[in-house]
Amino acid sequence: MKQLLKLTLTAALLLAAAALYAQDGDAEPSVSTTAIKGNLHLLQGKGGNVVASVGEDGILIIDDDYAEYADAYHTALKQLSGGEGVPRFVINTHWHFDHVGSNGYWGERGSIIMAHSNVYQRMSTRQEMKALQRVVEASPKAALPVVTYGDSILLHFNAEQLEVQHFARGHTDGDSVVFFVQENVVHMGDHFFKERFPFVDVGSGGNVFSYADNVATILARIDAKTVVVPGHGSLANKADLQRYHHMLTTTTAAVVSMLDQGMSVEDISAQGLSAEWESYGNGFINTQAWISFIAASR
Numbered sequence: 001m002k003q004l005l006k007l008t009l010t011a012a013l014l015l016a017a018a019a020l021y022a023q024d025g026d027a028e029p030s031v032s033t034t035a036i037k038g039n040l041h042l043l044q045g046k047g048g049n050v051v052a053s054v055g056e057d058g059i060l061i062i063d064d065d066y067a068e069y070a071d072a073y074h075t076a077l078k079q080l081s082g083g084e085g086v087p088r089f090v091i092n093t094h095w096h097f098d099h100v101g102s103n104g105y106w107g108e109r110g111s112i113i114m115a116h117s118n119v120y121q122r123m124s125t126r127q128e129m130k131a132l133q134r135v136v137e138a139s140p141k142a143a144l145p146v147v148t149y150g151d152s153i154l155l156h157f158n159a160e161q162l163e164v165q166h167f168a169r170g171h172t173d174g175d176s177v178v179f180f181v182q183e184n185v186v187h188m189g190d191h192f193f194k195e196r197f198p199f200v201d202v203g204s205g206g207n208v209f210s211y212a213d214n215v216a217t218i219l220a221r222i223d224a225k226t227v228v229v230p231g232h233g234s235l236a237n238k239a240d241l242q243r244y245h246h247m248l249t250t251t252t253a254a255v256v257s258m259l260d261q262g263m264s265v266e267d268i269s270a271q272g273l274s275a276e277w278e279s280y281g282n283g284f285i286n287t288q289a290w291i292s293f294i295a296a297s298r
């Protein structure tokens, strides 16, 4: 059964992964900048969303996209800051290459990289990502986090208090969510793929059920005025995150009930999920892959 599940998952993801990586040879990388509020800006290239705090204390960024986008980010940060554009701090929400790809670039320029201790663990050793049919080699020293933490770490920067909170067994085993307390902004990392089924990296200690619980915990902490930055997708609010959580709980309940009836992942995929969520499978993770993650999380 496990073997069959793996095969199914592989087949479902190969096409999606092929499409994603086919973009690697894209024309000139570019980065767009959107003001969030106060010192905070959303920077978007190709991978995970980047939030930059730019102010009197300098620059801090959360995540740093793919390696080939480093120069484009540097240009954007020079423009925002009117200075050298090198962050003093880089926080990684988790170890995936579309979020930490430019760590080496910044580490070599003196940025201090911070992440949960499991991010350090995974980046410092070779990782086999079976779900993506991809092997990620150990990172060079300059790309590794220098400051690691367990449950949380608090930063005081640009007149802002940043609570960097670890959420266990979520998208991976080393995810952090960053709360900007005064500005009421939260960077979700990959605990939020806006209007998409999420990639839940079960092979890296992620789990669909506790992922949904983590999102519920975050929902309880924020309010209607909170700006919610997803790991992937455009800026959102609490209602958007509530709808995402509703998707997580209803689709997982439906799949669990079908698995309990003895249906296979193929059977469930053939039957499909509620039409309400059909467009959620148009991204990197299609409906079959999402069903596979739910089955693999049990």
Ligand SMILES: [Zn+2]
Binding pocket: 094, 096, 099, 171, 190, 199
């Ligand atoms: Zn990720």
